[in-house]
Structures are given as C-alpha cells and as structure tokens.
Amino acid sequence: MNNTYNIAAVALFSVWLYPASDASAAIDWNGFIAQGLIQAPDSGFVNSSGDISAELTELGLNSRLRLAPAWHLSGQLVYLDGGNRYPPGLRLDYLFLDWYFYNSNDLQANLYLGRIKNQHWLYSSTRDVPFxxxxxxxxxxxxxxxxxxxxxxxxxxxxxxxxxxxxxxxTFNWSLGTTPVSTQQSELLLGGVIDGKLKMNFDHQASLYWQPQLSRFSFGMVLLDSNFSYSATDTEPFFAADFTVSRVMLNMRYQLEKWEFSSEIQQERLQIDGFFSPLFRQDQLGQGGYVMAQYRHSAQLRWFAMLDYSVANKDDRRGQLLNKNSGGTVPAYFAYQQSVAGGLSYDISSSLRLSAEIHWVEGAGRLSPVILPDVVTNRHKYWQLYAAQLTYRF
Amino acid sequence: MLAVVLWCCTVKSAAASTVVVNNSVVLDKLTSAQLRSIFTMRQIQWPDGSPIYVVVLPDDSAEHQRFSREQLRLFPYQLTNIWDRQSFSGTASRPWLAKDQAHMMELLRTTPGSIGYVEQYQADPAVKEVRIE
Incomplete structure (x- = not known):
C-alpha cells in the first residue's frame, strides 16, 4: 500500500470503530478468513520447490458507510498469500466514494471515486473472496x-x-485510473533480474452487459486499454520501455436451477517498445478463454468442471517461433497454457465452506514472470495443481 | 378435473407472496423489473429520494425461495450471489434479514421506506400491499 492510502485506510477504519452519531447513518461489516493447502509439484506456480504449501491464505474485512441517502463510503482491507502467484501481504483492496447520482424507474447510475474495483469481468470484482x-x-x-x-x-x-x-x-461500466506497481509485482511481470521501475500510466476499461428479458442467458463485452512504462537503471542489461496492453473480451452465462455455464474469451494485444534493446519492437496478439460448468447437487454441494486455454501469440500457438527466436533457451511450451480442471465445494454451514480441486495443465504460458520466463523452475511441459481451502465468512 | 384445477389454484394462491411496503412509501404498484432492481439492491432510493430498506427472509426459508422464483424470477442462489458480489466489492449493502414472517412484518411496520414480502398477508394500518404488474 502506498502512504496516502495507508493513512486514508487507517483514518477510515478508525472512524468506523465509533458508533454513528447520526441516526440516519448506517454501516455494514463483512469479512472472510480462508486458509488452504496447495501444491503444483512440477511447476513454479506456487513455489520453486513444488512442495505442498500453506500459501493459500485470503483474509478480508470490508465496510460500507452510508453518509447520506445517495452517498456511501466503501473500503476493504485484504491480506493475501499465494506464493509465487502474487506478492504476499496486506493491501487496501478498495476505498471509494460512491455517489448514486441518478435514480428513475428504469435507469440508475453511480459514480465511484477513489481506489475502485474492476467491475468489468465476470469474477473480477471479488476474485479474492473465496465463496x-x-x-x-x-x-x-x-x-x-x-x-x-x-x-x-x-x-x-x-x-x-x-x-x-x-x-x-x-449494465454499462466505465473506468479510468492507474495502479501503483510494487517492486515485487514488477519482478513477477518482467523477471527477477530487473533493477528498474515499472509504472502503470493508465488503465481504461468499458463493459456492457445484457440479460434479455426473462432469459437465463446474459452476455457481456469488455474493452481494455492500458499502458506501462519501464525506467531502466544504468547497471542492468535492459532498457527503457513502453508496454501497451489492449484487450477485447466477450462473456456469457447461462443459469439454470441446478446447472450454470459460463465462459469468457479474450484477445489481447501486447506491444513492447524497448526493454531488450532501445530499438526492440514487438506487437503480438494473444488469445484465450475458458468454459466452465457448475452443478448444484444440493443447497450445500456444488461441483465444477472447466477447460481453459491461452496462447501468448496467436501466430505461434505451439511455440516454435518463441523457441527459435530465443535461440533455443525458452522451450516452446512457454508460448501457451491449457488445462482441464474439476472440483467441488461443500457448505458445512451458512458461514463455512470447504473446497477442493485439481487442475491438469499443459504449458507454462501463464506462469510468472511473463517477459523473462523462469525456465529453470518451470522445466515440465505437463504439470498438475492440487488445492483445498476452508473459508469462514462473517 | 375441476377439483384438481381448483386445488392447484388454491395451493398457488396460498403460497403466493405479497409484496408489502411501509406506509411511508408513496407507490402502490411496481413492475416486475423494478421489483427485481430493488431486491438486487441496484435501485436504492424511492422516486422521492428517500432510501429503500429491503427486508428478506433467510435463504433457506421456503417463503424466500418461492418469492425469489415467482416474483423476482431468479433462483435463490442467483440472488445470494448478487448480494455477495455487491457487498464484497463495496457497491451495495446486504438487505436486512428477518428471522421469520412475524419479524418481517415488525420491521416493515417500524421502518419508513422498507419493502418486503409475506405470505397470507393480513391488512395492517402501518403497511400496505404493492401490486406487481
């Protein structure tokens, strides 16, 4: 967390510790504690050793304070530990002012200001909330x-x-902002040997969702455009760079009483100017998507099956070009990743859930770091992922 | 045959939910889409700008499940998922939870701007029925 948000978060949560003095004020609290065990023996997805790990921790505490009928203040702190998946630690997940500025019988609109959540993808706004x-x-x-x-x-x-x-x-969503990029985050994206500083210049997204009247289907479209710049130091073998990521996504969901089907597909354009040399240019289109089926066997028991596929360059789906261009140092399986997964979750009570799942994976295209792949740890083309997690909510 | 039809109608009307609001609410009717918008916490104000307080029964109650399916045309799990996603992304509060129908009526009677549902509604001077079109 940066300092400004540190102070804001502490101030906010301090205020919330006191009872509201105004009878019209209202406050809601929610939270979750999740701990699990995870193992990916033949990859660096979780850790370098491939051993079973408890680095599957997700804690969250959030609150929403009503300041006036049309004004709310919302904030959430999370602590995450996912091993190599993302930097561990405490985060101010969101802290924003919510203005419900338009209200009519058939149209409502809100404006959010501050650290906002990504509301555009099917699961993006609550991707850290296990249930x-x-x-x-x-x-x-x-x-x-x-x-x-x-x-x-x-x-x-x-x-x-x-x-x-x-x-x-x-439902129409639009957002514009920037995200601070930590050193650990920069290393996850670019590689562990960098010394410079990665900065996000902007993230611009828009999405439109449509649920036809009385239909069990819903459809969505998302557009994303973001830009990063890299400032290199004099002591590293890399150079100043610009990275531009543009994404188009389509999604659908079909919900029945027992069954639920969902899918999101995306095409992503990655443009790199610099980094490997001042004149280096790369412009490639990646593609990916998943199809998931969920079945609610009972009010407590649910299982899912999923197919997931992604490729970094649609013109090099099996990685021959990647392997050739790297002089043979990067194996072809770093160009893609595809998997089959299955799992189940059981609600022991209304506040306690146990989940378990297995993923069978081919490829290392979605293992960090992205730009300078870790070919030492990720030596296997085929690998599995096992995970089990217990979640308590309040 | 007639007896079966009459029995079906009787059972249906006995189980049907009535949407009820506190007397302070100026509306007498809502469309199905408006009702869904209110119970999914997307519309949080009445047309006069006053806050809407949504009251629901527990997820596992038969009354809640019937209301969700018949009036909102949503499966109960869909409604729960929407509330979870909103409350954990900070974009809406959860509805108030009533223990049972008696508690629901008590909250509706005493809270201006509140809306809920009951089966076997009995007229009460502090609340009123809202027609769904």
Whole structure:
C-alpha cells in the first residue's frame, strides 16, 4: 500500500470503530478468513520447490458507510498469500466514494471515486473472496494471477449505469485510473533480474452487459486499454520501455436451477517498445478463454468442471517461433497454457465452506514472470495443481 | 378435473407472496423489473429520494425461495450471489434479514421506506400491499 492510502485506510477504519452519531447513518461489516493447502509439484506456480504449501491464505474485512441517502463510503482491507502467484501481504483492496447520482424507474447510475474495483469481468470484482468465485484458482487465461494486483482495480474513477426496457436488463461500466506497481509485482511481470521501475500510466476499461428479458442467458463485452512504462537503471542489461496492453473480451452465462455455464474469451494485444534493446519492437496478439460448468447437487454441494486455454501469440500457438527466436533457451511450451480442471465445494454451514480441486495443465504460458520466463523452475511441459481451502465468512 | 384445477389454484394462491411496503412509501404498484432492481439492491432510493430498506427472509426459508422464483424470477442462489458480489466489492449493502414472517412484518411496520414480502398477508394500518404488474 502506498502512504496516502495507508493513512486514508487507517483514518477510515478508525472512524468506523465509533458508533454513528447520526441516526440516519448506517454501516455494514463483512469479512472472510480462508486458509488452504496447495501444491503444483512440477511447476513454479506456487513455489520453486513444488512442495505442498500453506500459501493459500485470503483474509478480508470490508465496510460500507452510508453518509447520506445517495452517498456511501466503501473500503476493504485484504491480506493475501499465494506464493509465487502474487506478492504476499496486506493491501487496501478498495476505498471509494460512491455517489448514486441518478435514480428513475428504469435507469440508475453511480459514480465511484477513489481506489475502485474492476467491475468489468465476470469474477473480477471479488476474485479474492473465496465463496463468490467458482473455483479456488480462477481460469488463468482471463484471471492471470501475475496480473492480479494490476487487474483487480485502480486509483481513479468509475461509472455504472443500469437500465431495463422491453429488451431486458442492461449494465454499462466505465473506468479510468492507474495502479501503483510494487517492486515485487514488477519482478513477477518482467523477471527477477530487473533493477528498474515499472509504472502503470493508465488503465481504461468499458463493459456492457445484457440479460434479455426473462432469459437465463446474459452476455457481456469488455474493452481494455492500458499502458506501462519501464525506467531502466544504468547497471542492468535492459532498457527503457513502453508496454501497451489492449484487450477485447466477450462473456456469457447461462443459469439454470441446478446447472450454470459460463465462459469468457479474450484477445489481447501486447506491444513492447524497448526493454531488450532501445530499438526492440514487438506487437503480438494473444488469445484465450475458458468454459466452465457448475452443478448444484444440493443447497450445500456444488461441483465444477472447466477447460481453459491461452496462447501468448496467436501466430505461434505451439511455440516454435518463441523457441527459435530465443535461440533455443525458452522451450516452446512457454508460448501457451491449457488445462482441464474439476472440483467441488461443500457448505458445512451458512458461514463455512470447504473446497477442493485439481487442475491438469499443459504449458507454462501463464506462469510468472511473463517477459523473462523462469525456465529453470518451470522445466515440465505437463504439470498438475492440487488445492483445498476452508473459508469462514462473517 | 375441476377439483384438481381448483386445488392447484388454491395451493398457488396460498403460497403466493405479497409484496408489502411501509406506509411511508408513496407507490402502490411496481413492475416486475423494478421489483427485481430493488431486491438486487441496484435501485436504492424511492422516486422521492428517500432510501429503500429491503427486508428478506433467510435463504433457506421456503417463503424466500418461492418469492425469489415467482416474483423476482431468479433462483435463490442467483440472488445470494448478487448480494455477495455487491457487498464484497463495496457497491451495495446486504438487505436486512428477518428471522421469520412475524419479524418481517415488525420491521416493515417500524421502518419508513422498507419493502418486503409475506405470505397470507393480513391488512395492517402501518403497511400496505404493492401490486406487481
């Protein structure tokens, strides 16, 4: 957390410790504690050793304070430990002012200011909240853990408008902001040997969701544009660089009483100017997506099955070009990642859930670091992931 | 045959939920879409700008499940998922939870701007029924 948000978070949570003096003020608290065991023996997804690990910790505490009928203040602190998946530690997940500025029978709109959450993807707004997501580890084609801190939200503003008419329900989201990138985050993205500083210049997203009237289907489209710059030091073999990431995503969901099907597909353009040399240029299109089926066997028991696929360069789906261009140092399986996963969750009570799952994976395209792959740890083309997690909510 | 039809109608009307609001609410009718928007916490104010307080029964109660399916046309798990996602992303509060129908009526009677549902509604001077179109 940066200092400004540190102070704001402490002030906010201090205020919330005192009872509201105004009878019209209202406050809600929610929280969760989740601890699990995870192992990915033949990859560096969790750790370098491949041993079973308790680095599957997610703690969260959030509150929403009503300042006036149309004004709210919301904040959440989370502590995450996911091993190599993302930097461990305490984060101010969000802290924003929510202005409900338009209210009519068929249109409502909110403006959010501050550290806002990514509301654009199916599970992006609560990807760290175990009982709101379908699996312990989300499909990496879309919810790439190395990008978690960058994709989860940003400091800026967002707008949400909801409208319904004879065609159904529509939700429009727009956001613009930037996210501080920590040193650990920079290393996860670029590689452990960098000395310079990665900075996000902006993250701009818009999405539109449509649920046809009385339909069990819903459809969504997301557009993302973001830009990063890298300042190199004189002592490293890398150079100043610009990274531009643009993404188009389509999603759908079909919900029945027992069954639920969901899918998100994306095409991502990654442009690199610099880094490997001052004149280095790269412009490639990656693709990915997943299909997931969930079945609610009973009110307590739910299982899921998922197919996930991603490729860094759609013109090099099996990595021959990557291998050739790296002079043979980067194996071809770093160009893609595809997996089959299955798991279940059981609600022991209304506040306690046990989840377990297995992923069978081919490829290392969604293992960090992204730009300078770790070919020493990730020596296997095929690997598995096992995870079990117990979650308590309050 | 007639007896079966009458029995079905009787059972349906006995189990149907009535949407009830505190008397302070100026509306007498809502569309299905508006009702869904209110119970999914997307609309949080009445047309006069006063706050809406949504009151629901526990997820596992038969009354809540019938209301969710028949009036909101949502499966109960969909409603719970929406509330979870909103409350943990900070974009909306959870609805108030009533222990049972008697508690629901007590909250509706005493809270201006509140909305809930009951089965076998009995007229009460502090609350009123809202027609769903």
């Amino acid at each position: 709101t997501r379908p699996s312990i580890v989300l499909p990496q084609s879309v919810y790439f853990d190395a990008f978690r801190d960058i994709a989860v939200g940003s400091d800026g503003m967002a707008l949400q408008a909801r409208h319904y008419n004879n065609l159904g329900d529509f």
